[in-house]
Amino acid sequence: MKTKIQPLVDIIDFEKAFYLYFDLPGVNESNLDVDVEANILSVHAKQTIGDPSHPETYREKIYESRYELGETIDVEKINAKLDHGVLKLDLPKIAKKSPSKIKIEVA
Amino acid sequence: MQNRKSLMDPWSSLDKIFNNFNHFIHQNEIETGPRVHTHKSENELILHFELPGVNPDKVELNYKDDTLTLKGEREQLVKAKQNLLRSERPHGAFERSFVLPFKIDEEKVNAQYKDGILTVNLPREATQSSKKITIQTKGAA
Numbered sequence: 001m002k003t004k005i006q007p008l009v010d011i012i013d014f015e016k017a018f019y020l021y022f023d024l025p026g027v028n029e030s031n032l033d034v035d036v037e038a039n040i041l042s043v044h045a046k047q048t049i050g051d052p053s054h055p056e057t058y059r060e061k062i063y064e065s066r067y068e069l070g071e072t073i074d075v076e077k078i079n080a081k082l083d084h085g086v087l088k089l090d091l092p093k094i095a096k097k098s099p100s101k102i103k104i105e106v107a
Numbered sequence: 108m109q110n111r112k113s114l115m116d117p118w119s120s121l122d123k124i125f126n127n128f129n130h131f132i133h134q135n136e137i138e139t140g141p142r143v144h145t146h147k148s149e150n151e152l153i154l155h156f157e158l159p160g161v162n163p164d165k166v167e168l169n170y171k172d173d174t175l176t177l178k179g180e181r182e183q184l185v186k187a188k189q190n191l192l193r194s195e196r197p198h199g200a201f202e203r204s205f206v207l208p209f210k211i212d213e214e215k216v217n218a219q220y221k222d223g224i225l226t227v228n229l230p231r232e233a234t235q236s237s238k239k240i241t242i243q244t245k246g247a248a
Contacts, residue, residue, distance in 0.1 A: 009196065012184075014188075025222065059144065084159065086160035088184075
């Protein structure tokens with residue numbers, strides 16, 4: 001059985017977005033999945049270290065993390081970037097609508 | 108050494124936004140510096156350091172008196188005025204030293220940084236063959 005571990009994360013709240021930074025050393029784009037389904041954000045990644053053609057040097061580990069997102073996040077606009085083993089997620093907040101006035105018709 | 112905030116989770120309001128299911132922290136990783144995976148064969152020692160998001164220019168590797176020392180710094184991605192809700196990623200200066208099991212060929216040492224992993228290949232010095240030492244016996248047994 002492969003070890004599954006939760007990656008270390010920094011979460012930042014700044015003005016119009018939340019920023020999540022996950023430490024995912026040894027993970028490349030092809031071994032990373034980020035998706036949102038029913039307001040659950042999932043990060044699934046496979047760490048590979050060493051050379052697969054030399055099994056004695058090679059090892060794998062699974063990173064997994066799940067977050068339930070609140071309604072304040074604009075799921076459609078989530079942006080992900082993998083940078084030297086750090087996954088950077090931008091989660092924009094839904095822009096607050098100005099209160100709209102409802103016209104009352106007089107019957 | 109790593110600067111860490113309290114590991115307690117005081118962010119009750121955060122749970123409404125990011126409700127995490129099974130959060131735990133790897134305490135060891137925080138206190139001992141970067142994790143390392145080692146592989147030793149007869150003629151080579153390979154070290155894989157987990158250094159996500161590190162600027163390789165700020166990492167220093169030194170070899171002296173059979174000891175390899177890794178020094179560096181991890182920057183925090185948080186900028187001024189940003190509200191940090193959760194801080195688990197280690198940051199600040201780190202250092203790890205290893206006493207190597209054999210003399211290495213300094214000319215052939217190779218270090219590469221990719222996907223947040225620093226791989227260091229340390230080949231054994233070729234001329235170094237083990238020498239048998241004869242034990243002399245003195246006097247009567």
